[in-house]
Amino acid sequence: MPTKRSRPTGRLVLSGLTAFGYHGNNPAERKLGQTFTADLEVVLDTQRAAASDSIEDTVSYPRLEKAARQILEGTPANLLETVAERIAEAILTHPAVAQVTVRVSKRPPLPNLRAFAVEITRPVEIGDLPQ
Numbered sequence: 001m002p003t004k005r006s007r008p009t010g011r012l013v014l015s016g017l018t019a020f021g022y023h024g025n026n027p028a029e030r031k032l033g034q035t036f037t038a039d040l041e042v043v044l045d046t047q048r049a050a051a052s053d054s055i056e057d058t059v060s061y062p063r064l065e066k067a068a069r070q071i072l073e074g075t076p077a078n079l080l081e082t083v084a085e086r087i088a089e090a091i092l093t094h095p096a097v098a099q100v101t102v103r104v105s106k107r108p109p110l111p112n113l114r115a116f117a118v119e120i121t122r123p124v125e126i127g128d129l130p131q
Contacts, residue, residue: 104117
């Protein structure tokens with residue numbers, strides 16, 4: 001992986017990552033757990049990776065999946081907002097990443113609603129990008 005951030009030129013998209021966790025404000029959610037779904041859009045320099053055809057110039061999909069899964073399966077949070085922020089923070093530690101959008105969803109206990117989701121977009125700090 002590159003040691004400095006490059007200009008963003010594209011996105012890696014991971015859709016439908018599922019994991020079992022114990023997040024929720026309801027005591028039953030915290031005790032019984034449930035399946036959560038995460039979608040990630042990671043902005044980075046895809047041209048650099050395409051030109052070199054090297055995994056060293058991008059972020060591997062398994063590495064992104066592992067970071068998100070550890071949070072979904074990890075320390076419980078009351079809110080999906082907290083889970084999404086934790087995932088964003090973990091993804092932004094990768095030097096190639098310029099921005100990440102994280103969507104976390106779950107099946108709510110409401111009969112007429114299929115899913116509830118929180119979506120956030122977080123950039124790296126401006127000073128971390130090349131001028």
